[in-house]
Amino acid sequence: MSAESVRKMDKANDAYASAHSPSPSFKDFPDQKAVLVLTCLDPRCEPHHFWDLPADMGPGIMRNAGGRVTEDVLRSIRVISTIMSYGRNTVGAVVIVHHTDCGMINFSDDFVKGKLKERHPGHDQEIDEMFIGEIKDLEKSLKEDVALIRADPFLPKDLEVLAFEYDVFTGKAREVKV
Amino acid sequence: MSAESVRKMDKANDAYASAHSPSPSFKDFPDQKAVLVLTCLDPRCEPHHFWDLPADMGPGIMRNAGGRVTEDVLRSIRVISTIMSYGRNTVGAVVIVHHTDCGMINFSDDFVKGKLKERHPGHDQEIDEMFIGEIKDLEKSLKEDVALIRADPFLPKDLEVLAFEYDVFTGKAREVKV
Numbered sequence: 001m002s003a004e005s006v007r008k009m010d011k012a013n014d015a016y017a018s019a020h021s022p023s024p025s026f027k028d029f030p031d032q033k034a035v036l037v038l039t040c041l042d043p044r045c046e047p048h049h050f051w052d053l054p055a056d057m058g059p060g061i062m063r064n065a066g067g068r069v070t071e072d073v074l075r076s077i078r079v080i081s082t083i084m085s086y087g088r089n090t091v092g093a094v095v096i097v098h099h100t101d102c103g104m105i106n107f108s109d110d111f112v113k114g115k116l117k118e119r120h121p122g123h124d125q126e127i128d129e130m131f132i133g134e135i136k137d138l139e140k141s142l143k144e145d146v147a148l149i150r151a152d153p154f155l156p157k158d159l160e161v162l163a164f165e166y167d168v169f170t171g172k173a174r175e176v177k178v
Numbered sequence: 179m180s181a182e183s184v185r186k187m188d189k190a191n192d193a194y195a196s197a198h199s200p201s202p203s204f205k206d207f208p209d210q211k212a213v214l215v216l217t218c219l220d221p222r223c224e225p226h227h228f229w230d231l232p233a234d235m236g237p238g239i240m241r242n243a244g245g246r247v248t249e250d251v252l253r254s255i256r257v258i259s260t261i262m263s264y265g266r267n268t269v270g271a272v273v274i275v276h277h278t279d280c281g282m283i284n285f286s287d288d289f290v291k292g293k294l295k296e297r298h299p300g301h302d303q304e305i306d307e308m309f310i311g312e313i314k315d316l317e318k319s320l321k322e323d324v325a326l327i328r329a330d331p332f333l334p335k336d337l338e339v340l341a342f343e344y345d346v347f348t349g350k351a352r353e354v355k356v
Contacts, residue, residue: 171198
Protein backbone atom coordinates (compact mmCIF):
# COMPACT_ATOMS: atom_id res chain seq x y z
CA MET A 1 0.00 0.00 0.00
CA SER A 2 1.66 3.13 -1.19
CA ALA A 3 1.93 6.44 0.69
CA GLU A 4 -0.32 7.75 -2.07
CA SER A 5 -3.01 5.20 -1.17
CA VAL A 6 -2.85 6.22 2.47
CA ARG A 7 -3.17 9.89 1.50
CA LYS A 8 -6.24 9.02 -0.59
CA MET A 9 -7.71 7.25 2.42
CA ASP A 10 -7.00 10.26 4.63
CA LYS A 11 -8.66 12.57 2.12
CA ALA A 12 -11.77 10.38 1.90
CA ASN A 13 -11.87 10.23 5.67
CA ASP A 14 -11.59 14.01 6.03
CA ALA A 15 -14.68 14.39 3.86
CA TYR A 16 -16.50 11.71 5.87
CA ALA A 17 -15.57 13.18 9.24
CA SER A 18 -16.70 16.67 8.29
CA ALA A 19 -20.20 15.31 7.65
CA HIS A 20 -20.25 12.71 10.43
CA SER A 21 -22.55 12.99 13.44
CA PRO A 22 -21.17 11.27 16.54
CA SER A 23 -22.14 7.59 16.69
CA PRO A 24 -24.02 6.59 19.85
CA SER A 25 -21.76 5.71 22.73
CA PHE A 26 -21.79 2.16 24.11
CA LYS A 27 -23.57 3.31 27.25
CA ASP A 28 -26.44 4.56 25.05
CA PHE A 29 -26.91 1.34 23.08
CA PRO A 30 -30.54 0.15 23.25
CA ASP A 31 -31.24 -2.55 25.81
CA GLN A 32 -31.84 -5.45 23.45
CA LYS A 33 -30.27 -8.72 22.42
CA ALA A 34 -27.46 -8.38 19.93
CA VAL A 35 -27.67 -9.75 16.40
CA LEU A 36 -24.41 -10.81 14.78
CA VAL A 37 -23.67 -11.68 11.17
CA LEU A 38 -20.78 -13.95 10.16
CA THR A 39 -19.65 -13.80 6.58
CA CYS A 40 -16.68 -13.82 4.24
CA LEU A 41 -14.07 -11.06 4.01
CA ASP A 42 -14.70 -10.93 0.24
CA PRO A 43 -15.53 -7.35 -0.86
CA ARG A 44 -18.31 -8.71 -3.08
CA CYS A 45 -20.13 -10.12 -0.07
CA GLU A 46 -21.15 -7.06 1.91
CA PRO A 47 -24.25 -7.48 4.12
CA HIS A 48 -24.69 -3.71 4.42
CA HIS A 49 -25.31 -3.67 0.68
CA PHE A 50 -27.31 -6.77 -0.02
CA TRP A 51 -29.55 -6.42 3.06
CA ASP A 52 -29.49 -2.61 3.12
CA LEU A 53 -28.44 -2.73 6.77
CA PRO A 54 -28.40 0.50 8.79
CA ALA A 55 -25.07 2.03 9.70
CA ASP A 56 -24.24 2.62 13.37
CA MET A 57 -26.94 0.59 15.05
CA GLY A 58 -27.21 -2.46 12.84
CA PRO A 59 -25.89 -5.93 13.64
CA GLY A 60 -22.26 -6.58 14.46
CA ILE A 61 -20.50 -8.09 11.47
CA MET A 62 -17.82 -10.77 11.84
CA ARG A 63 -15.77 -11.57 8.72
CA ASN A 64 -13.01 -13.99 7.85
CA ALA A 65 -11.96 -16.17 4.91
CA GLY A 66 -15.13 -18.00 3.92
CA GLY A 67 -17.26 -16.90 6.87
CA ARG A 68 -16.24 -20.12 8.66
CA VAL A 69 -16.84 -20.69 12.36
CA THR A 70 -13.53 -20.77 14.22
CA GLU A 71 -12.44 -20.32 17.83
CA ASP A 72 -12.11 -16.59 17.12
CA VAL A 73 -15.71 -16.42 15.91
CA LEU A 74 -16.85 -18.18 19.08
CA ARG A 75 -14.75 -15.71 21.10
CA SER A 76 -16.48 -12.78 19.43
CA ILE A 77 -19.98 -14.15 19.97
CA ARG A 78 -19.20 -15.05 23.59
CA VAL A 79 -17.80 -11.57 24.28
CA ILE A 80 -20.85 -9.86 22.80
CA SER A 81 -23.12 -12.19 24.77
CA THR A 82 -21.62 -10.91 28.03
CA ILE A 83 -21.28 -7.17 27.42
CA MET A 84 -24.68 -6.13 26.03
CA SER A 85 -26.34 -3.77 28.50
CA TYR A 86 -23.35 -4.19 30.80
CA GLY A 87 -24.08 -7.86 31.34
CA ARG A 88 -27.84 -7.58 31.70
CA ASN A 89 -28.57 -8.73 28.16
CA THR A 90 -27.04 -11.14 25.67
CA VAL A 91 -26.84 -12.17 22.00
CA GLY A 92 -30.11 -13.26 20.39
CA ALA A 93 -29.18 -14.41 16.91
CA VAL A 94 -26.23 -15.22 14.67
CA VAL A 95 -26.73 -15.16 10.92
CA ILE A 96 -24.10 -17.02 8.86
CA VAL A 97 -23.68 -16.13 5.19
CA HIS A 98 -21.56 -18.15 2.77
CA HIS A 99 -21.33 -17.01 -0.84
CA THR A 100 -20.90 -18.29 -4.37
CA ASP A 101 -17.54 -18.08 -6.16
CA CYS A 102 -15.87 -17.82 -2.74
CA GLY A 103 -12.11 -18.23 -2.51
CA MET A 104 -12.78 -21.17 -0.19
CA ILE A 105 -14.81 -22.83 -2.95
CA ASN A 106 -12.35 -22.06 -5.75
CA PHE A 107 -9.34 -23.25 -3.78
CA SER A 108 -8.99 -26.39 -1.69
CA ASP A 109 -7.19 -26.85 1.62
CA ASP A 110 -4.59 -28.81 -0.36
CA PHE A 111 -3.97 -25.93 -2.75
CA VAL A 112 -3.47 -23.43 0.08
CA LYS A 113 -1.27 -25.76 2.11
CA GLY A 114 0.75 -26.66 -0.97
CA LYS A 115 1.46 -23.00 -1.67
CA LEU A 116 2.38 -22.28 1.95
CA LYS A 117 4.80 -25.22 2.00
CA GLU A 118 6.36 -24.12 -1.27
CA ARG A 119 6.82 -20.51 -0.15
CA HIS A 120 7.75 -21.22 3.48
CA PRO A 121 9.76 -24.44 3.51
CA GLY A 122 10.66 -26.26 6.69
CA HIS A 123 7.23 -26.01 8.33
CA ASP A 124 5.33 -28.83 6.62
CA GLN A 125 3.91 -30.41 9.75
CA GLU A 126 2.63 -27.14 11.17
CA ILE A 127 1.06 -26.31 7.82
CA ASP A 128 -0.54 -29.74 7.55
CA GLU A 129 -2.23 -29.20 10.91
CA MET A 130 -3.71 -25.81 9.99
CA PHE A 131 -7.44 -25.36 9.62
CA ILE A 132 -7.93 -23.73 6.21
CA GLY A 133 -11.68 -23.84 5.74
CA GLU A 134 -12.34 -25.06 2.20
CA ILE A 135 -15.98 -25.15 1.11
CA LYS A 136 -16.86 -28.15 -1.09
CA ASP A 137 -20.62 -27.61 -0.88
CA LEU A 138 -22.30 -24.39 0.27
CA GLU A 139 -25.19 -26.03 2.12
CA LYS A 140 -22.86 -28.50 3.80
CA SER A 141 -20.47 -25.79 5.00
CA LEU A 142 -23.37 -23.76 6.35
CA LYS A 143 -24.73 -26.83 8.14
CA GLU A 144 -21.32 -27.52 9.73
CA ASP A 145 -20.91 -23.95 10.87
CA VAL A 146 -24.42 -23.67 12.28
CA ALA A 147 -23.81 -26.89 14.23
CA LEU A 148 -20.55 -25.55 15.66
CA ILE A 149 -22.28 -22.48 17.08
CA ARG A 150 -25.22 -24.50 18.40
CA ALA A 151 -22.79 -26.87 20.14
CA ASP A 152 -20.85 -24.14 21.94
CA PRO A 153 -21.39 -24.50 25.70
CA PHE A 154 -20.68 -20.81 26.33
CA LEU A 155 -23.60 -19.29 24.47
CA PRO A 156 -27.31 -18.87 25.35
CA LYS A 157 -29.32 -22.06 24.91
CA ASP A 158 -32.01 -20.18 22.99
CA LEU A 159 -29.55 -18.52 20.59
CA GLU A 160 -31.03 -18.49 17.08
CA VAL A 161 -28.64 -19.46 14.33
CA LEU A 162 -29.68 -18.77 10.74
CA ALA A 163 -27.92 -19.61 7.48
CA PHE A 164 -27.96 -17.81 4.17
CA GLU A 165 -26.32 -18.33 0.80
CA TYR A 166 -25.41 -15.11 -1.04
CA ASP A 167 -24.98 -15.23 -4.81
CA VAL A 168 -22.46 -12.61 -5.92
CA PHE A 169 -23.76 -12.73 -9.49
CA THR A 170 -27.52 -12.38 -8.89
CA GLY A 171 -27.24 -10.40 -5.65
CA LYS A 172 -29.75 -12.77 -4.02
CA ALA A 173 -29.41 -13.85 -0.38
CA ARG A 174 -31.40 -17.06 0.12
CA GLU A 175 -32.11 -18.60 3.50
CA VAL A 176 -30.89 -22.18 3.82
CA LYS A 177 -32.74 -24.27 6.39
CA VAL A 178 -30.22 -26.30 8.35
CA MET B 179 -34.38 -12.68 15.28
CA SER B 180 -38.05 -12.91 14.42
CA ALA B 181 -39.61 -14.32 11.25
CA GLU B 182 -40.65 -10.73 10.63
CA SER B 183 -37.02 -9.57 10.71
CA VAL B 184 -36.05 -12.24 8.21
CA ARG B 185 -38.91 -11.19 5.93
CA LYS B 186 -37.71 -7.59 6.14
CA MET B 187 -34.23 -8.75 5.16
CA ASP B 188 -35.66 -10.72 2.23
CA LYS B 189 -37.61 -7.70 1.06
CA ALA B 190 -34.54 -5.44 1.24
CA ASN B 191 -32.56 -8.06 -0.62
CA ASP B 192 -35.19 -8.38 -3.36
CA ALA B 193 -34.87 -4.65 -4.01
CA TYR B 194 -31.07 -4.90 -4.00
CA ALA B 195 -30.97 -7.92 -6.32
CA SER B 196 -33.27 -6.33 -8.88
CA ALA B 197 -30.80 -3.46 -9.27
CA HIS B 198 -27.59 -5.50 -8.85
CA SER B 199 -25.11 -6.04 -11.69
CA PRO B 200 -23.15 -9.26 -11.37
CA SER B 201 -20.00 -8.83 -9.30
CA PRO B 202 -16.78 -9.81 -11.08
CA SER B 203 -15.98 -13.49 -10.82
CA PHE B 204 -12.81 -14.57 -9.02
CA LYS B 205 -11.17 -15.51 -12.28
CA ASP B 206 -11.58 -11.90 -13.44
CA PHE B 207 -10.04 -10.28 -10.38
CA PRO B 208 -7.21 -7.91 -11.35
CA ASP B 209 -3.71 -9.35 -11.08
CA GLN B 210 -2.50 -7.35 -8.10
CA LYS B 211 -1.50 -7.83 -4.48
CA ALA B 212 -4.44 -7.99 -2.10
CA VAL B 213 -5.07 -5.39 0.57
CA LEU B 214 -6.82 -6.56 3.72
CA VAL B 215 -8.34 -4.53 6.53
CA LEU B 216 -8.78 -5.91 10.06
CA THR B 217 -11.20 -4.14 12.32
CA CYS B 218 -13.89 -4.56 14.97
CA LEU B 219 -17.31 -6.13 14.37
CA ASP B 220 -18.87 -2.99 15.88
CA PRO B 221 -21.48 -1.49 13.50
CA ARG B 222 -20.14 1.98 14.27
CA CYS B 223 -16.73 1.05 12.86
CA GLU B 224 -17.38 0.47 9.18
CA PRO B 225 -14.40 1.05 6.85
CA HIS B 226 -16.66 1.29 3.82
CA HIS B 227 -18.16 4.39 5.37
CA PHE B 228 -15.26 6.17 6.99
CA TRP B 229 -12.84 5.54 4.10
CA ASP B 230 -15.51 5.61 1.37
CA LEU B 231 -14.22 2.27 0.08
CA PRO B 232 -15.54 0.94 -3.22
CA ALA B 233 -17.91 -2.00 -3.18
CA ASP B 234 -16.98 -5.18 -5.05
CA MET B 235 -13.33 -4.55 -5.78
CA GLY B 236 -12.12 -2.90 -2.60
CA PRO B 237 -10.01 -4.53 0.10
CA GLY B 238 -11.08 -7.68 1.89
CA ILE B 239 -12.40 -6.83 5.35
CA MET B 240 -11.75 -9.07 8.36
CA ARG B 241 -13.77 -8.31 11.50
CA ASN B 242 -13.96 -9.72 15.02
CA ALA B 243 -14.40 -8.43 18.57
CA GLY B 244 -11.92 -5.56 18.86
CA GLY B 245 -10.14 -6.15 15.55
CA ARG B 246 -7.57 -8.26 17.41
CA VAL B 247 -5.07 -10.49 15.66
CA THR B 248 -5.87 -14.14 16.35
CA GLU B 249 -5.03 -17.45 14.71
CA ASP B 250 -8.16 -17.05 12.57
CA VAL B 251 -6.96 -13.67 11.34
CA LEU B 252 -3.60 -15.19 10.42
CA ARG B 253 -5.47 -18.01 8.65
CA SER B 254 -7.41 -15.50 6.57
CA ILE B 255 -4.33 -13.49 5.59
CA ARG B 256 -2.37 -16.65 4.76
CA VAL B 257 -5.23 -17.99 2.62
CA ILE B 258 -5.51 -14.73 0.68
CA SER B 259 -1.74 -14.64 0.24
CA THR B 260 -1.86 -17.97 -1.62
CA ILE B 261 -4.96 -17.62 -3.81
CA MET B 262 -4.54 -14.22 -5.48
CA SER B 263 -4.14 -14.73 -9.22
CA TYR B 264 -4.31 -18.48 -8.65
CA GLY B 265 -1.09 -18.50 -6.65
CA ARG B 266 0.87 -16.12 -8.84
CA ASN B 267 0.33 -13.12 -6.57
CA THR B 268 0.02 -12.50 -2.84
CA VAL B 269 -1.12 -10.06 -0.16
CA GLY B 270 0.59 -6.66 -0.12
CA ALA B 271 -0.76 -4.87 2.92
CA VAL B 272 -2.83 -5.36 6.04
CA VAL B 273 -4.42 -2.34 7.68
CA ILE B 274 -5.49 -2.78 11.32
CA VAL B 275 -8.11 -0.42 12.76
CA HIS B 276 -8.99 -0.25 16.44
CA HIS B 277 -11.64 2.20 17.59
CA THR B 278 -12.67 4.38 20.50
CA ASP B 279 -15.46 3.29 22.87
CA CYS B 280 -14.87 -0.29 21.75
CA GLY B 281 -16.46 -3.11 23.74
CA MET B 282 -12.93 -4.41 24.34
CA ILE B 283 -12.02 -1.07 25.95
CA ASN B 284 -15.21 -0.76 28.00
CA PHE B 285 -15.00 -4.32 29.31
CA SER B 286 -11.99 -6.18 30.66
CA ASP B 287 -11.03 -9.81 30.16
CA ASP B 288 -11.98 -10.30 33.83
CA PHE B 289 -15.48 -8.93 33.28
CA VAL B 290 -16.12 -11.18 30.29
CA LYS B 291 -14.67 -14.27 31.97
CA GLY B 292 -16.59 -13.52 35.17
CA LYS B 293 -19.88 -13.38 33.24
CA LEU B 294 -19.12 -16.58 31.33
CA LYS B 295 -18.32 -18.43 34.57
CA GLU B 296 -21.48 -17.13 36.20
CA ARG B 297 -23.70 -18.13 33.27
CA HIS B 298 -21.97 -21.39 32.37
CA PRO B 299 -20.77 -22.95 35.63
CA GLY B 300 -18.42 -25.91 35.72
CA HIS B 301 -15.98 -24.66 33.06
CA ASP B 302 -13.84 -22.23 35.03
CA GLN B 303 -10.49 -23.53 33.90
CA GLU B 304 -11.42 -23.52 30.22
CA ILE B 305 -12.77 -19.99 30.58
CA ASP B 306 -9.65 -18.81 32.39
CA GLU B 307 -7.53 -20.00 29.49
CA MET B 308 -9.57 -18.19 26.83
CA PHE B 309 -8.09 -15.28 24.90
CA ILE B 310 -10.62 -12.46 25.24
CA GLY B 311 -8.77 -9.49 23.75
CA GLU B 312 -9.28 -6.55 26.10
CA ILE B 313 -7.81 -3.24 24.99
CA LYS B 314 -6.31 -1.15 27.80
CA ASP B 315 -4.63 1.35 25.51
CA LEU B 316 -5.43 1.81 21.81
CA GLU B 317 -1.86 2.47 20.65
CA LYS B 318 -0.56 -0.46 22.68
CA SER B 319 -3.14 -2.88 21.29
CA LEU B 320 -2.37 -1.74 17.76
CA LYS B 321 1.35 -2.18 18.38
CA GLU B 322 0.81 -5.71 19.70
CA ASP B 323 -1.36 -6.71 16.78
CA VAL B 324 0.98 -5.24 14.17
CA ALA B 325 3.84 -7.18 15.77
CA LEU B 326 1.87 -10.44 15.65
CA ILE B 327 1.33 -10.12 11.91
CA ARG B 328 4.93 -9.08 11.26
CA ALA B 329 6.14 -12.11 13.23
CA ASP B 330 4.07 -14.66 11.30
CA PRO B 331 6.41 -16.98 9.37
CA PHE B 332 3.75 -17.79 6.77
CA LEU B 333 3.35 -14.36 5.23
CA PRO B 334 5.42 -12.38 2.69
CA LYS B 335 8.51 -10.77 4.22
CA ASP B 336 7.69 -7.44 2.57
CA LEU B 337 4.08 -7.39 3.78
CA GLU B 338 3.14 -3.86 4.84
CA VAL B 339 1.24 -3.60 8.09
CA LEU B 340 -0.42 -0.27 8.92
CA ALA B 341 -2.33 0.78 12.04
CA PHE B 342 -5.19 3.25 12.41
CA GLU B 343 -7.30 4.47 15.29
CA TYR B 344 -10.92 5.27 14.36
CA ASP B 345 -12.86 7.66 16.58
CA VAL B 346 -16.59 6.76 16.50
CA PHE B 347 -17.52 10.24 17.76
CA THR B 348 -15.49 12.44 15.40
CA GLY B 349 -15.47 10.01 12.47
CA LYS B 350 -11.70 10.51 12.13
CA ALA B 351 -9.36 7.64 11.20
CA ARG B 352 -5.83 8.56 12.28
CA GLU B 353 -2.75 6.59 11.31
CA VAL B 354 -0.73 5.39 14.29
CA LYS B 355 2.94 4.78 13.59
CA VAL B 356 3.99 1.53 15.26
